[in-house]
Amino acid sequence: VDRALQLLDAGADPQAMPLPEWRDQRSLPALAAVLPDLRLLRELIVRRVDVNQPHRGMTPLLAATRDSWHGRPDAVMTLLANGADPRASDNDGNTPLHHAVRSSDPGVAALLRDAAAELDALNNEGHSPLAMACQVGNWRLAKFLLERGAHSEPEGGAPVLLAAAGTEEDDPAGVQLLLKHKARVDARDRQRRSALHEAALAGHGDIVEALLAAGA
CATH class of the missing domain: 1.25.40.20 (Ankyrin repeat-containing domain)
Incomplete structure (x- = not known):
């Protein structure tokens, strides 16, 4: 995280997307959303990165709920407070709430519900x-x-x-x-x-x- 923050200060583009040959195709905001250290995510928000911009169907909020078994409540709260859409869906039609229900802790689901997530949203399989x-x-x-x-x-x-x-x-x-x-x-x-x-x-x-x- 420290190195990423240094690169941003040195002029690195926070909007840059992964190159096609890279194995990990998550955008920088999506990666920042799953890190335990939220400093990078907060810095990207300060730099006005669009928290609803999907890359290959994945927004930062979807990443925060999908890519962590515990749902990353701090990241979810930060994203929702800065305009993240709780109704966005990935390429399979899953919303953040679809992913959040895998966690044993209802905390993230509660955050999403309070942000007007659709309880009965359907994915591509219905x-x-x-x-x-x-x-x-x-x-x-x-x-x-x-x-x-x-x-x-x-x-x-x-x-x-x-x-x-x-x-x-x-x-x-x-x-x-x-x-x-x-x-x-x-x-x-x-x-x-x-x-x-x-x-x-x-x-x-x-x-x-x-x-x-x-x-x-």
Whole structure:
């Protein structure tokens, strides 16, 4: 970081993009957003670098939420305070909130929600942040989103109950959480698959039992 700051003081272009042959294609602001030391990010903001400028579909805010398991709350807060768009999406249609739900700490998701991130935004596969949380079995984040108004059947998207039923672990906690929040046990996706189909396909006996007990 010290060397980067010295180069900026010496006249290096903060807007310069990576050369095509470079392996890491993140822009300088995106790289600065994932560093533990925020001095470079703050200096780029002082120099009026556009915090919403995407490079290969990646903005600094998307990088801060995607490229760190803990979500980089300090960087996220700094970017949001300086105009970063919480509704921007990457090339796969994922918003910062889609990435933030992988973290066990809801702090970043809370920051994004307070900045008017769309709770039911859909990625290119029709999955909402709530569905992503269920896919990775992050029930703490799923509960956080549900309590703040996320829908189990987002308009135009796949029913989230299917994601909870097909998660990697045979853990009925997610299905039970969604059913408690009024998810329809017989909801189907565009291919007419139900949560019971997904659980059976994944070999999840405990989840199948929970769904049958709920009326599937």
